Amino acid sequence: MKFYLINGSNRKKFNTAQLLDAVAEGITDEIEKQEKQAEVEIIDLYNINYKGCKSCLHCKKIDGKYYGTCPIKDDLHTLLPKLWKSDAIVFGSPIYFGNVTGQMRSFLERLIFPKFVYGKETLAKKKPTAFIYTMNVTKEFSDEQYTQSVYSTIERFIEYTFGKPYSYKAYDTYQFKDYSLYEHYIFDVDAKKKQKEEQFPKDLEEAYNIGVQLVHDALKKRIG
Numbered sequence: 486m487k488f489y490l491i492n493g494s495n496r497k498k499f500n501t502a503q504l505l506d507a508v509a510e511g512i513t514d515e516i517e518k519q520e521k522q523a524e525v526e527i528i529d530l531y532n533i534n535y536k537g538c539k540s541c542l543h544c545k546k547i548d549g550k551y552y553g554t555c556p557i558k559d560d561l562h563t564l565l566p567k568l569w570k571s572d573a574i575v576f577g578s579p580i581y582f583g584n585v586t587g588q589m590r591s592f593l594e595r596l597i598f599p600k601f602v603y604g605k606e607t608l609a610k611k612k613p614t615a616f617i618y619t620m621n622v623t624k625e626f627s628d629e630q631y632t633q634s635v636y637s638t639i640e641r642f643i644e645y646t647f648g649k650p651y652s653y654k655a656y657d658t659y660q661f662k663d664y665s666l667y668e669h670y671i672f673d674v675d676a677k678k679k680q681k682e683e684q685f686p687k688d689l690e691e692a693y694n695i696g697v698q699l700v701h702d703a704l705k706k707r708i709g
């Protein structure tokens with residue numbers, strides 16, 4: 486079995502990366518417990534070269550050479566088929582200006598659009614998925630401002646393509662290593678520190694549990 490974890494943050498040791506590492510740990514532990522074999526691979530989107538969909542529409546051309554796939558010859562060219570074939574995909578992204586990062590959006594266009602058929606079912610192999618978001622804002626602010634527009638739109642397209650994703654949001658994350666070194670006027674540093682020490686470990690635990698659950702779902706071929 487093959488599990489892919491997609492990191493939509495450039496920061497390899499911060500919030501999103503740590504949560505994805507926890508998912509990876511959950512997957513690895515559960516695979517071992519179930520005495521199965523699996524590979525877990527983390528893809529750092531900021532380490533690879535690609536652009537978003539160019540709307541060439543080759544993926545939709547009837548009897549075309551690239552029907553259901555993507556002709557663009559960049560770093561996603563060999564990666565996308567592996568992801569389509571994989572057993573589970575976990576997406577992780579910080580919220581940037583009220584949305585997932587530009588890297589993640591461009592990546593999702595390339596992953597989803599070739600398998601998207603207007604007015605019909607997806608061409609993609611269904612599989613368990615999860616989306617993990619990290620953000621500065623609190624749960625209250627996020628629920629009010631983002632829930633309907635961002636999470637539901639992204640997750641609707643993932644659901645259409647692969648099946649309903651698990652969804653987890655880590656709120657009020659610790660953004661700066663040292664808040665005293667950077668200009669800001671709104672953050673209560675003590676409250677942020679408390680959140681990091683008390684809530685973030687719970688977020689990591691939830692991420693770990695998602696990893697465990699994905700293994701169960703992948704083994705049972707249970708989707709969304």
Ligand SMILES: Cc1cc2nc3c(=O)[nH]c(=O)nc-3n(C[C@H](O)[C@H](O)[C@H](O)COP(=O)(O)O)c2cc1C
Pocket residue numbers: 494495496499500501502578579580581582583584619620621622658659660
């Ligand atoms: C360019 C940029 C835009 C951001 N916009 C938002 C935002 O709109 N809402 C929010 O809650 N956090 C925002 N943040 C904060 C990040 O979402 C938050 O710090 C996140 O946990 C970072 O993830 P990372 O630690 O994995 O890099 C922004 C950060 C950057 C760098």
